[in-house]
Amino acid sequence: MLAFALSWYPWVIALTRGLTSGPNPLGPLVAGIIVTALVFGRSGLREFFGRIVRARVGLKWYAVTFVMPILICLVALAIALCFVDRSQANAFSVEKLRELPDRFLFTLIFVGLGEEPGWRGFALPQLQTKHSPIVASLILAPIWALWHLPLIGNEFPLPIVMPFILSVFGGTFALTWLFNRTNGNVLLPMLFHATINSVGAGLIFPLFSGGALITLWWIYGFVWLIAGFSALFFGANRKDALR
16 A cells, blocks of 8 residues: 555646646655565665665576567567558657667666566565465556556556556566566566566557557557466476465
8 A cells, every 4th residue: 555655646646636647656666665674674675675686697587588578579569460450550660769778777767666676576575475476466466557547548548458457467477487586586577677668668559559559459468468377387386386
């Protein structure tokens, strides 16, 4: 609840003025710091921040972190091109490609750092003390999806809400798998999240409009759901995933 309060206040204030606003993306981070300090003290904070700066993991996991989101976006794009009306496709923008590094850095600092230490750095480890990775993900995913409520109706028009939720569930499964396989690393989920948003919102979704965009979103949502669940279920010991 604290993460919601610290994130939604700009939206609530805007609503009272007849305006709209997104959530403060740093809310989950601040909530995670506060609750960790209150419950676990200094030792808990050392572990909390240690997860964020833990950069020494195998190079293959950095490859997974960057390649998996890009590959899923490309697979969704390729499938969508088989079904959509090409008249609703837009030309590829070289300018958006040039903007990608800046978009990635901005997203990493404000979205990756703002969200992942709260969702994966605090909430997920606590949930996994009582639940299997799959059950913990099934609990966390709707919370993470609900957190985006201020964006519904503006950044996420109503026709894409359901496929967006599917993608959140798929992303949650994938991030749980990544977190567990890297011994609780939060830096990689931050990079993973920033890559998803940068490539998807920055390059892939602008290629379509109208009904074609909605089709792409549904395909994207199902691809993420299948890929994320498969990674978590088959990429680890099945008993551990389901215990």
